[in-house]
Amino acid sequence: MKRLGIPQYLDGRTGDKTLSKAVNRALLLHLLREKGACSRASLAKDSGLNKVTVSSQIAELIELGIVKEIGVGASELGRKPIMLEIAGEAGYALGLSISTTGLFVVAMDAAGKIDRSDFFPIEVHTPEAVIDAIVSVTRNAKRRYRQAKFGLFGIGIAVPGTIDQGTRRVVCSAKLGWEDVPFSEDLAKVFGGILHVGNDATLATIAEHELNAPEADDFVCLLIDEGIGSGAYINGAIHYGHNGQFGEVGHMTVVHDGLRCPCGNTGCWDLYGSELALRQALGTARGGKIPDAEELLTLAASPPDWSQEAFSNFVDYLISGIVSIMNAMAPSMLVINCAVLSASPAMFEAVKAGVASRALAHTHVCEIRLSSLGKTAPAIGAAMAAKDRFFEGLIVNET
Amino acid sequence: MKRLGIPQYLDGRTGDKTLSKAVNRALLLHLLREKGACSRASLAKDSGLNKVTVSSQIAELIELGIVKEIGVGASELGRKPIMLEIAGEAGYALGLSISTTGLFVVAMDAAGKIDRSDFFPIEVHTPEAVIDAIVSVTRNAKRRYRQAKFGLFGIGIAVPGTIDQGTRRVVCSAKLGWEDVPFSEDLAKVFGGILHVGNDATLATIAEHELNAPEADDFVCLLIDEGIGSGAYINGAIHYGHNGQFGEVGHMTVVHDGLRCPCGNTGCWDLYGSELALRQALGTARGGKIPDAEELLTLAASPPDWSQEAFSNFVDYLISGIVSIMNAMAPSMLVINCAVLSASPAMFEAVKAGVASRALAHTHVCEIRLSSLGKTAPAIGAAMAAKDRFFEGLIVNET
DNA sequence: GGCAATTTGTTTGTTGACTTTACAAACTAT
DNA sequence: ATAGTTTGTAAAGTCAACAAACAAATTGCC
CATH class of the missing domain: 1.10.10.10 (Winged helix-like DNA-binding domain superfamily/Winged helix DNA-binding domain)
Incomplete structure (x- = not known):
């Protein structure tokens, strides 16, 4: 070890x-x-x-x-x-992940065992509505675990956006349409325990690292859904970056003079290699409706002729971006959390082969894996982060 | 502090x-x-x-x-x-930087004061010739500092390539044409002290960090000459990456389906944003001779009409790559070591403005500076790295 | 000049967490 | 039953940091 x-x-x-x-x-x-x-x-x-x-x-x-x-x-x-x-039953952490459609919730005991796992749909995702939902979930969990020595000792919340770890405000979440939301301040009023708010990709990285390769010191995790996010362990520690803004790899330039991105840049990877981009390309390819997330997976599993080019471009752009990350950051392991690649072993193999042939020589030592956690990765990572904080407290405060 | x-x-x-x-x-x-x-x-x-x-x-x-x-x-x-x-006079470190044209050598005392700074031209740059030159420089320095308590306690060597920090071999240097050279093993036979071999961009980063912003925890340095390399302080520590291969940002993809690079990838930043690429573009633009490094600076300082487009493209590609790095890594400061930008304040301003308008919002807190060290940065950083190792020894070994 | 106040640096003794040594308890193998 | 092994505890020792008291050197005020 x-x-x-x-x-x-x-x-x-x-x-x-x-x-x-x-x-x-x-x-x-x-x-x-x-x-x-x-x-x-x-x-x-x-x-x-x-x-x-x-x-x-x-x-x-x-x-x-x-x-x-x-x-x-x-x-x-x-x-x-x-x-x-x-003693797992000593206390419990809650991990929540906010998406546009609802709240993934994971309850984890102090030993890291997942006690329950739920999804609560929400209609609107204004800060108020989301906080209401979180407060209600928290209250239930607090009651459920009140007999435990440390009860519900902490909550971790995964937000698809950037979080300032100093003020703990949500600086910006394009996906939710939030800007400078004093999220944790409001929550701290109703929950006195540990409150960890973090970027969803960063928290997913904690979960993937723990489960895939806890001994890997240089580890990168890619989260590919509507956009592309990432997190990294560097020198053995999760890295938040200045103002907690590390890992916006979706806004790396992969196409010079490419499409205009709402972020201000042009040719962002997000516009070519995300699931959203893929779905739009598929819609264009069949000259009809843009497939939804569910249909996308069906198409990926057995792609019809008309979709081949869109999928093949998608793979190409993924390779471009991954090669950039590998060459720039030299991780020893890369985990990809992407529903499309999970649905299509052939496409994943194509990505691995493309990266192997195009990245610098050290690549033969950088293993690429698919996530086994899927959509719940950020929530699981959020619970883990809260749990880690709890143990830090036991070490720092109790002499 | x-x-x-x-x-x-x-x-x-x-x-x-x-x-x-x-x-x-x-x-x-x-x-x-x-x-x-x-x-x-x-x-x-x-x-x-x-x-x-x-x-x-x-x-x-x-x-x-x-x-x-x-x-x-x-x-x-x-x-x-x-x-x-x-006590600066307690001992001395030598910092060497290997280039195709010669050896930059810096002698630094234990307090960090630069005692002397030289350049030794070499005709051929085979491993044998370079080692010969290094051995001769080392012997002289050893004699010069023999009266000091710790004498010449260490040497740092900056190599334009990737170094495995475990075996300390030069894995590969495209610039020198070296592959798997057991460089430090040969040197260790003639010098028994501290021997630190590192990537030139990484070592330059140590020098730039020390002199520009020692308190910056997330710091990136770009070294732009024939190729583009980088180094980074992450969480307050210099980062070598898996197998010491962190920072090959020159091989990030910036042009999808772009030029074929000897590294195996296509559209590498190196092929568009390096000084070599710029010189080739300038040669094409005037339909004549490719300017050498010296003429390049004259042209950059007051660019003739025929060169405008080449320079403007160069700036554009620099912006692309820098935006990628800023968005992916979220540093709090970025230092650029690039002779062309140092020669042309206007171009540097254009780069800063372009990055500010295209990078994600947090950029307003990421300061971009030009290096004040120029070509000697890797040698100075190499000496600093050896010196740092010396102090580590005083802490770890002397109880 | 003499005395109080202040800052620097040392002397002397205490504390506490780790280590070493010794030993008791529990178990296997012969 | 006895020897040998492993686990865990008890008692004594060690050492680096800390705390309190003190000596030395300097300023300012009467």
């Missing part, structure tokens, strides 16, 4: 006793979360810490209620170990 | 006493390097450490020879402080 670096949330501290303790606690919680059930002895071996240190830290974590003993385990020889585990 | 995060080279350690000490030493050396002369008391105030802790650490650093007392300073009231400073 990859050795944990000293986490960023411990930055800006001096080297005193509390730092030692926090670093070691972070290390132990990391191992417990990654490995699942394990004993004090194996934690000591894997962490490099002394047995005694592990025992005393674990005693405190059990006292806190976040770790529990789950009985004795097996052993080849000698005394049987007392197995430990994160 | 920005508070130092816990440095990455301390990752992978457990929280014991040595970590505390290392963190505090890193903090103190950081302050001493950034602030210049200062007293124990002011270090205590700025670091948040106890006076006693500062005094004992400083005593060890003075014992090591890397810090010195430089006499008493001024004070408004009370006892006058004993001023401290990094």
Whole structure:
């Protein structure tokens, strides 16, 4: 297993006793979360810490209620170990993802197990309507989990737009038609716990990273639906960028002097490689109705003759953009969350082959995978982000 | 001043006493390097450490020879402080930058002051010839600085290509025509100190960051000469990328179905926005000789009519690529090292204006500057990188 | 000049988290 | 039953940071 670096949330501290303790606690919680059930002895071996240190830290974590003993385990020889585990039932996080059609909601326990997963349609997506829906969902969850030690300890919200992590306002969401919405301020009034608001692609990246390659230090995730967004782990940490605006790869120029984009630029990737662009191209190709998201997948699965060119162009533009990202950022793994590619293995293979032939040589070490999470990725990532914050709190605040 | 995060080279350690000490030493050396002369008391105030802790650490650093007392300073009231400073003369680093025409060499003392700066022309640039030249330069420097406590403690080498930071081999340099050269292995035989080999754009980025905006956490530097390379500080740390191949922005696709690039891709930015591309375009425009690097600058400074279109296209392609980088990476500052733009303030202004009008809204907070270092940036950055490694050694090894 | 106030830097002793050493408990194999 | 092994705890030791007290040096005011 990859050795944990000293986490960023411990930055800006001096080297005193509390730092030692926090670093070691972070290390132990990391191992417990990654490995699942394990004993004090194996934690000591894997962490490099002394047995005694592990025992005393674990005693405190059990006292806190976040770790529990789950009985004795097996052993080849000698005394049987007392197995430990994160106490999932200690508390719960909610992950929400806002789209134009509704709210994806995921409830996750402290151990990362998904407890439930829902979709709530909403008619209008004004900030008020969305906040109302979120408040109602939150209230229900708070009630449902009130018996847990930490109850509903946090909410993560995935927004298709840019969020200033300082003020936590939604700076802009073209998809929802929002501009400078003091989203979390309103929510903080009704929910006192952890509130993490983030870009949907960034949060989806957290989920894909956790499930696909938690050990990959340089990891990029592409979210291709109406537009194209991305997120990245860099040097082992999720990256928000200046003002939380990292990852608007949909507005990279891929066609010089190309179509005019509402963003102000011309020839943006969004206008050629997104599902929206593809649907429009398909509509033009058959000289009729633009297919909706559902029909799109049917067409992708077995493309009729008239659609071949549109699909093939789509693949071409995807390759262009992906090659740009690979060459510029040199990730060790790239995960693509795209319903069309998931529906058509042939198209995904074409993308992989195209990228392999056109990207710089190092590509042979950059694996490209399809997401297995689909539309729920941002909500799952949002819950994970809230959960991560919760554990940070256990490390930073509880000495 | 920005508070130092816990440095990455301390990752992978457990929280014991040595970590505390290392963190505090890193903090103190950081302050001493950034602030210049200062007293124990002011270090205590700025670091948040106890006076006693500062005094004992400083005593060890003075014992090591890397810090010195430089006499008493001024004070408004009370006892006058004993001023401290990094002992520059304690040791020296050499920074070298390999180009097709020769070797830029910079000698830098431990405090970061440039002691000398030279250029050694070389006729051929085979690995053997270059290594010979480097060995000779190194030998001289070693002799020159032999009286210093740490002598010539390190060398940094900037290579126009990709370097695997694990094996430290030059994976590929298109410009030099090198492939898989075990460069540092050969050098390590004749020089036992710190040997840092890196990509030229990455190392130039270190120099530009240090001198332009050391406090910028998200910083991108573009190096535009024969090709286009880049480097970036992300989350406050220079980023090498998987296999050290981050930053090949010259091979982002900016023209769909564009010119075929030797790299395997088509429509690469390199083929449209580099100085080489510009010189070729100028040659075509006047239907005659391709201008050399020197003439290029004369033309840029006062462009004749026949050259206008070529220059204007060049600016256009630069804008395209820069907008892509800004939107994808969201840096808070971008420095451009490009002789043509330095020669023509008007063109630079046109680039800035174009980017401002085409990049996403957050751009108003991303300042764009021209490099003040020019061709020596990679060599200076190489020396800085070696020097940084030296200080890391003082922190990690000397308990 | 003498004394209070202030700032710098050191001396002395305390604290706390980790480590080492020793040991008890529990288990397997012979 | 006994030896050997592994797990986990208890007691004692270590070390770097911290806190309090103090010495040294300087300014300002009477």
